[in-house]
Amino acid sequence: MVSSNYGNVQSVPDRDSARPGAAVSRPLSEIKADLFKALAHPARIRALEVLSSGECSVGELQPLVGIELSHLSQQLGVLRRAGLVSSRKEGASVLYSIRDDDVIELLRVAKGLLIKSLAETTGLLSDLRASQ
Amino acid sequence: MVSSNYGNVQSVPDRDSARPGAAVSRPLSEIKADLFKALAHPARIRALEVLSSGECSVGELQPLVGIELSHLSQQLGVLRRAGLVSSRKEGASVLYSIRDDDVIELLRVAKGLLIKSLAETTGLLSDLRASQ
DNA sequence: CCATCACTTGATGGTTTCGTCAAATTATGG
DNA sequence: CCATAATTTGACGAAACCATCAAGTGATGG
Incomplete structure (x- = not known):
């Protein structure tokens, strides 16, 4: 890709531009697309559905979502970076919840x-x- | 990937399994993910937003969405296959609308x-x- | 017919995302 | 401390997606 500048506003060189709330001047259509991108995976959908009935650790999530643990952790990372879930530590485990x-x-x-x-x-x- | 059979139901070998309403036994989470996948592109979002104020031809859409014509046609194809828009011919042009x-x-x-x-x-x- | 307009399709590199494995990190219990 | 449990991170090949160009189709007008 050479220069598909989506939208009208010229963008400042900014890191972290995937998180909502990160870049101020990014076309809204691109921000929306990123939101939907975060939802565009069956395992992530299932994780959210499980979490919608309450906070849950990765280990509890795993059998319900049905993917390998490290993979799950990565997918949860995607959801977290997209601002859809948040996580907190409790002892050795990490509890995720819908934001x-x-x-x-x-x-x-x-x-x-x-x-x-x-x-x-x-x-x-x-x-x-x-x-x- | 060897066999990530998402979900519980075993799937019949079926063609066209991306369209909603196509495969009967596909996990709902996968069908939802496909819906969101169809929305996961800024140009497709913009196309839908333009179309939300009414039926529109590809040629009319093009300057508003701001991508090359053949690319737009392809993206509209994605939306159509996802069941989000429908198209009809009128003379030489094709009118798209939200379904x-x-x-x-x-x-x-x-x-x-x-x-x-x-x-x-x-x-x-x-x-x-x-x-x- | 033939040219042209309005799209669609096919082919093709470049980029991103997926899914697996191994290794690293951070508590807790003995 | 050391072992172990609970997650995360990094690396990597395979698959999917994006964007561009060229070529194909189908209606309309001359």
Whole structure:
């Protein structure tokens, strides 16, 4: 890529420009895209869904999310850098939690959209109601 | 990767498994992730934002989204395959439109989350208060 | 027909993300 | 201290994604 300067504003050379709240002058569309990018992985979605019912350590998360531990840690890092979760230490373990309930709301809206969409294209409303 | 079978359900060998409504037995977390993946690009976000104020041809979209035409066409393809937009032909041109208003709602919630997040991390609550 | 406009598709390097493994870090218990 | 448990970090090949260019398709007008 030579120079795809997304948006109108010229950007200051700034590090850490993936965190929301980092760069001030970055096109909003790019910041939004980064948010969605952070959500664009099944394991991260599952982690958030587990966390949406409360704080949880990495070790507790692991069997529920179903990926290897170090991989999980990395994915949690992605979520943390994106500002979606925060972590605190308690003894030897690290507890993760959702940072803002709007994240849960976002997942809820997404699910609604998906369910509507699935219902339209295939005819399996019943399946959806049955599964969750 | 040898066999990361995301989720619990074993999947039937099915083509077209990226479209919502395509595969029946695919873990919901993966389907959600695909939705977010489709949103995870600034140009696609901008395209959706333009389209949220009404149907639009590729040619009209191009200057507003600000990427090369063939690239735009490809990105619109991504949105279409994800079920977020639909397209119809009118004469020589192709008109795209948002498929479901929930998509707009999703963007709205995302924006709210981001604004809150930006306000927290950088200290510009004052800015926000100042601007109205 | 043929040229042209409006897109789409295909091919192709460059970059980013994924998933695995090994090694490093930071408490806790004996 | 030393062992062990709980996470994180680093390195690396494989896969996916991005952005550009060239070529292809399909309707419209002359």
